[in-house]
Amino acid sequence: MKYRLKIHVSLKLGHSDPEGETAARLLKELGYKVESVSVGKVYTVFLEAASRREAEQKAEEMCRRLLANPTKDDYMIAVEEMK
Amino acid sequence: MKRVDIKICILRVGGTNCDAETKRSFEELGAKADIVHVNELVKRRNLAEYSALVFPGGFSYGDYVRAGAIWAKWILARLGKELEAFVDDGRPILGICNGFQVLVEAGLLPAFNGISQQPEAALASNVRGYGCRWISLKHENMGKCIFTQKVPKGKVLRMPIAHGEGRFVFPKEKEKEFLKKLYDNDQLVFRYCTGDGEYAEGRFPENPNGSFHDIAGICNPEGTVFGLMPHPERAFYWWQQPDWTSKTRMPEYCDGKLVFESLIDYLERKS
Numbered sequence: 237m238k239y240r241l242k243i244h245v246s247l248k249l250g251h252s253d254p255e256g257e258t259a260a261r262l263l264k265e266l267g268y269k270v271e272s273v274s275v276g277k278v279y280t281v282f283l284e285a286a287s288r289r290e291a292e293q294k295a296e297e298m299c300r301r302l303l304a305n306p307t308k309d310d311y312m313i314a315v316e317e318m319k
Numbered sequence: 320m321k322r323v324d325i326k327i328c329i330l331r332v333g334g335t336n337c338d339a340e341t342k343r344s345f346e347e348l349g350a351k352a353d354i355v356h357v358n359e360l361v362k363r364r365n366l367a368e369y370s371a372l373v374f375p376g377g378f379s380y381g382d383y384v385r386a387g388a389i390w391a392k393w394i395l396a397r398l399g400k401e402l403e404a405f406v407d408d409g410r411p412i413l414g415i416c417n418g419f420q421v422l423v424e425a426g427l428l429p430a431f432n433g434i435s436q437q438p439e440a441a442l443a444s445n446v447r448g449y450g451c452r453w454i455s456l457k458h459e460n461m462g463k464c465i466f467t468q469k470v471p472k473g474k475v476l477r478m479p480i481a482h483g484e485g486r487f488v489f490p491k492e493k494e495k496e497f498l499k500k501l502y503d504n505d506q507l508v509f510r511y512c513t514g515d516g517e518y519a520e521g522r523f524p525e526n527p528n529g530s531f532h533d534i535a536g537i538c539n540p541e542g543t544v545f546g547l548m549p550h551p552e553r554a555f556y557w558w559q560q561p562d563w564t565s566k567t568r569m570p571e572y573c574d575g576k577l578v579f580e581s582l583i584d585y586l587e588r589k590s
Contacts, residue, residue, distance in 0.1 A: 250491045252529065254444050300437060302392050305385060305424070307441040307490045 239283050243303060244315040246276030251308045278301055282318075286313040290317045320370065325350040325586050328369035332357050332390060335377035335417065340552040342395050344579045347381065347555070350586075365492040370586050371411040374418030376481070376550055386442060386484040395425055402427075403434060409589075411465060411543045411582055416482055417537070419546030425505030428546050430539040431500050439497070441488050442548070449483035453561055454527055456549060457512040463505035463542035465585040469577050475516045476509075476574035477560070478549035480527055480589045485548040488489025488539075498532055509536035509547055551575030 247253050253274050260273040281298065285291040295313040302310045327345050329338050331354050338354045345352035353369075360366055380389035394402065406412065406427065407473060415421035420426040420442045426435035455477055458470045470476065489497040501507045510533040511526040512520040519533045521523035526533050528548070536547030553559055554575030 249489070251443065251488065252446060252486075253449065254446050302384060302388060305388070305438045305441045307438055308443055309490055 237285060238318040239285055240316045240318055241281040241283060241291060241295045243279040243281060243295055243299060244276055244312045245304050245309050246274060246308050248308055288315055288317065320586055320589060321353050322349045322587055323422055325370045325515050327352040327371050327373060329354045329373045329375055330357055332379050334379040334381060335375050337376045337550060344555045346553045347463065348579055350583055357384050369371060371582060372405060372415040374421045376416035376418060378473055379417055387417055387424045391421045391424035409543050413466060414546035415550055416548055419548055422546040424543060426539050427544050428539055429506055429537055434551040442484050443486040445485050445486055447523060450527045451481040453477055453479045454549065455512050455514050457516055459507045460519060461505045464508045464538040464545055465542050466545040466578050466581050467508055468533050469581040469584060475512060477550055478554040478575055480549045482548055485528040487534040489531060494531065501537060504540040506539050506540060507536050511535050547570055551578040
């Protein structure tokens, strides 16, 4: 089966996010009542796997091995089967 | 080992920089230094021929994913066993700027319990974005780090930084525990400070990136793997300093030389 993995990597709570803080400052300048902004990255991965479970496991593995640094990053994974 | 027999491997890949300055620094001290593309090293499998390895500065692979991450994982996948053997053999590895990021991402630093499967620290985005300027560093090491054995404890050194991702951090929940380990194992090497040697205490611009505990450089528990954000190879000759035109007399060399000299001295003493 073919799967689409959406992997969202973001900073853990408590780690400063200079890019988010800068964006928040400007959004406030522009008149929005913004409390805070956090910036992350989204990786969309197309992958062949035997099952949804295997696709999820692979995505976890990718985060551990490359896409996230556990010191500062959190990640969320969404798996979608492709027709 | 005789000085002329010392052979340093300076790795190169798309996006690395200052490899030429690093080579010249070693050659000025009478050692041999080769700039080797990583693909060559993979093809020839000859890492073991070298006395020491350097990951130079730059922005390898465009700093994609995280600075240093791609190169670190790539080299572990291709040369992991050779690299591990190199470290186990006590052969020195130096990581400058992007090289420091690579060593942290590869688990070679801080390596509290040997090479770690996952990074135990990170070099996150600077609090105030990219910065390129001269800064002051205080030498903190008690003698473990072989790259600073010629630097007296407490000495203030001047070197330039040039990075956007150099904010050294530990996992929040382990900050205290890991900092204690750095001190207990004598792994802390450089901290950012004022020109007079007062710790920056997180203040900008003395601490240029917001690093935890003003950390600018650390070594592994054995003292043979060392990474730092500042560039010692850009602070080797007197004429590399920003104030060379305004002073009438300056020593021929400047502070970065001490890092290269310490390494060469160590290799000479090693059988």
